[in-house]
Amino acid sequence: MLATNSAPASTTATTGAPPSSFVAAASPERLSAACPFLDADEVKRALADSDVYESSEEAPTHQDGLVSFSCDYQRPGDPDRVLGSLTVIAPPTEHSVAQALAVSMQSCSDKPKPLTGSAIYCTNDDQQSEDTYITIAKESHGEIRVALLDLTGPPVDGKTDAYAELAEKVAGRL
Helix, strand or coil: CCCCCCCCCCCEECCCCCCCCCCCCCCCCCCCCCHHHCCHHHHHHHCCCCCCCEEEECCCEEECCEEEEEEEEEECCEEEEEEEEEEEECCCCCCCHHHHHHHHHCCCCCCCEEEECCEEEEEEECCCCEEEEEEEEEEECCEEEEEEEEECCCCCHHHHHHHHHHHHHHHHHC
């Protein structure tokens, strides 16, 4: 899908001390990874989380002709302590941002709330837990691209500015 000029981000430990060496994706022509779109430090800062997290690119998944790229954000050495994940796709069946958001809303267990003109958030009840589900859709490089940011725990009304900040960062990089 989108190829970056650099290799996909590998596992990157994040700390509060030195500045991150993270270099954000600059809207690559083809999708090839998720981690370059959002760094663990950016998620941590936006959510005002005091824990240390690292990001790790998962192997791409192929299903029904669709390739998805995922980045997990978790505690170093503790894969059970997950902050969330980011998945990016370019679904060939979705022909508009509105259509992409409408499809994503089907995963919501409550009424989706707008964050920006191209992003919504809701509760995603996957039968195991209630998570905050942020969907960002954008037309880029002649295709509709969708980023799904799944954060551990249900949405918190006081964090809508943080959700919007994350959505804007990802949208700017899609």
